[in-house]
Amino acid sequence: MRALNIDGLLPGEDRTAGGELVVDMIPSSSWFRNVRAAIAPKDWNILRRHVYARAKFQCELCGEAARLDAHERFTYDEEKAIQRLVRIIAVCRPCHSTTHIGFALSNGFGEAAASHLGAIRGWTDRDVEYHVNTAFDCWKKRSQIRWKVDLAIIEAAGFTLRTLV
Numbered sequence: 009m010r011a012l013n014i015d016g017l018l019p020g021e022d023r024t025a026g027g028e029l030v031v032d033m034i035p036s037s038s039w040f041r042n043v044r045a046a047i048a049p050k051d052w053n054i055l056r057r058h059v060y061a062r063a064k065f066q067c068e069l070c071g072e073a074a075r076l077d078a079h080e081r082f083t084y085d086e087e088k089a090i091q092r093l094v095r096i097i098a099v100c101r102p103c104h105s106t107t108h109i110g111f112a113l114s115n116g117f118g119e120a121a122a123s124h125l126g127a128i129r130g131w132t133d134r135d136v137e138y139h140v141n142t143a144f145d146c147w148k149k150r151s152q153i154r155w156k157v158d159l160a161i162i163e164a165a166g167f168t169l170r171t172l173v
Contacts, residue, residue, distance in 0.1 A: 019164035022094040026081035029069040029128045031143035032107040034082075035150035038091055041157045041172040042080055051167050055096070063098035070128050074100040079107060084150060091155035093162065103128070109140060110147065 056078035081095040105121040112121040
């Protein structure tokens with residue numbers, strides 16, 4: 009039985025983690041090693057709909073009531089090479105593009121993502137540039153590590169995990 013409660017958390021989820029819009033790029037060494045890849049498509053649909061409903065169908069980063077995506081927030085223990093899922097949030101497409109600005113840049117909408125970041129955070133162009141550059145530096149460093157992806161909160165919610173390669 010799945011432990012999903014419309015008003016509650018996934019077991020072990022940290023609802024204080026990642027509640028503001030930041031560039032949050034996944035290390036290239038972990039691409040496609042995420043919740044969506046680790047559970048059956050029907051379970052992914054159940055999970056993401058749960059996340060949208062508990063957010064009252066609004067973006068958890070900017071408040072817009074728009075088409076939503078489920079975005080995973082991770083912590084990184086570089087010493088142990090553990091990338092731990094700590095939260096899943098509902099985000100609108102512009103916020104999701106901003107969090108994955110590397111993808112946005114490679115697909116021609118990086119400028120819009122950077123502009124969105126500045127508007128939501130109240131930052132100057134210089135603030136945005138500094139944040140994005142710092143995020144890229146972090147991404148490059150983290151991409152050198154082969155992470156063990158810890159999705160324990162998904163398993164604790166009753167979903168069967170596939171082995172991630």
